[in-house]
Amino acid sequence: MNIFQDLNTMITDMLGPFGGILLLGFLGVVMILVTLPTVLKRPDDPLDRLKASVRAPAAKASEKTERLRAPSRKDKLEKYANFLEPQDAEEYTAAKLKLLRAGYKSKNAVRIFHFSQFALGILGLALGGLYALLKMQVQDLSSQDLMIMLLTPGVVGYMLPKYWVTRRVAARKEAITNGFPDSLDMMLVCVEAGQSLDQSILRVARELKAGFPDLALEFETVSQEMKAGKGKEAVLRDMSERCGVQDISSFTTVLIQSQQFGTSIAEALRVYAAEMRDKRVMRAEEAANKLPTKMTLATMMLTVPPLLLILIGPSIYGITQMMGSGN
Template sequence: MFEIFNSPLGLIALTGVGGTLLLVLAVMVMMAGGRADPMKRFSEQANSKEKHSAPEAAKLRRKVGREFKSLEKYARFLEPENENELSDARQKMIRAGYLSKTAVRDFAALQFILAITGMIASLLLVFVIAPDSFDTPVMMAVALITPMIIGYFGPRRWLERRVEARKEEILSGFPDALDMMLICVEAGQSLDQSIRRVSKEIEFAYPALGEELTAVGEQVKAGRERSEVLRDMAKRCDVTDITSFVGVMVQASTYGTSITDALRVFAAEMRDKRIMRAEEKANTLPTKMTLGTMMFTVPPLLIILVGPSVIGIMSDLAGGGLATGM
């Protein structure tokens, strides 16, 4: 069972894997040892600047202690050091619906853990469980590398699909939200009140859109500028219709035009666009169904129509051959 360990290829594979594990462990130990203690740094900063009183400093220390979890010591290893890359990664996690400050770090840790788990599982499969099933070096290399690649890139693909699904959900529910918002504004409510009301009504059918509208209503209620909050929502959603809506609302507020008229025109346009998208999907159905029709309809039809004739011809040929032989 362990004959493969005696071969040169097995020794090379074990040496490479062992060296990789030792290198990863060494880097993690260096990261953990070289990074200053966050609590110690916070204590020194508080003592030098004397910005907070004793109760406030204790409260902040408790807050920081809760925030820095076990992954904080590996933050430099798990998070990009470039601010632009870190900002893009956080924005992508927000668009997927993960609003936590540690979402980027947790996602990188998940990728790392799944890749290591896949590598360990492939090593066990190749060298312990079924070593006789991998005869060639190509099969062995594929069995060793494939689980690690799937474990690392699988979560990234899943995150991209989640972002696209969330965008599709927001795009599907936005026309209905605009119609309800228009009804609320025409009934005498302000735009901020209508946004908060619509967020409660639509969160059951479209949770992602309801979450975004709820965030807008709460931030405006807390005192932030409405135009700034709407721009942040457009940046989080990354949907063209949301960006256009924000532009219309900001323009109406800047130039003092009627918000009701702007909402009425924009809501009608969004309804037309939704109908056009539905028609576009309906028009692509015949093309998509052609291949399925050819694969699952034509062969059975040919068997039904041509099968009896083929059987009859074969029977006649067999009978003729027998008569000739006699």
């Protein structure tokens, strides 16, 4: 009994009044990290193998269509795929599409994204625990403050990859929208010069690589898929989904309809390029009209206080001097 009391006293002196809780939490995290590889590498249950062998003939025919990912021997995270990736086809497709729109086109992008969330969350918890230990040696902390110190870095680390991908999607959409009218003008010039649509797309991709690399990469992908023999309509629709920009969607619809109805692609590009130029001018005017409203608060904060000080300051100073001399 004295041994437990001495141990409790030692833990309390080292870690503070919540030392036992912190020690148990740290041991729990260590046990989870130690047992996680063992759980993920556990052997298959014979009953599960029997059920799989019974279902194998029916599932073999639809394996290619229902498979969410292609395994790779070089990927070190392949054995943790069931833990790091969503198993629902809709969730996996949505996550993959979002990462594509952010510019991450690797086949393991979804797996790496979820691994980053898991790793940064664990790292945040570890850093929060270390900070809490150092803080408890200086002052006493309540249980609420202790939980905030432990959980806040973990939540921030878990949400950081999602925030990064969201910002990347927004920045990429803006870059594609800004460079799209110029690409249409270049494409119109190439088509009117006698080049085919495939050649004009490739030429535009080469010319835009320095100024708008994201849009140039999309056009280059379209050109390579067309060379590989993929249908033009499917290639254009895939480009529209990857970009997630309304202007690109309208552009692909125009090209598909021109191909289906046999109309002139040059005429369609001329009309659509003029519309995109007008739209860019309207976006610039909209941004310019928003600027005075955005600057109103800054103008008031930086202009009104000095102006009041200059106008009212001497009067206030004279009044205080007069009242002081009167007293």
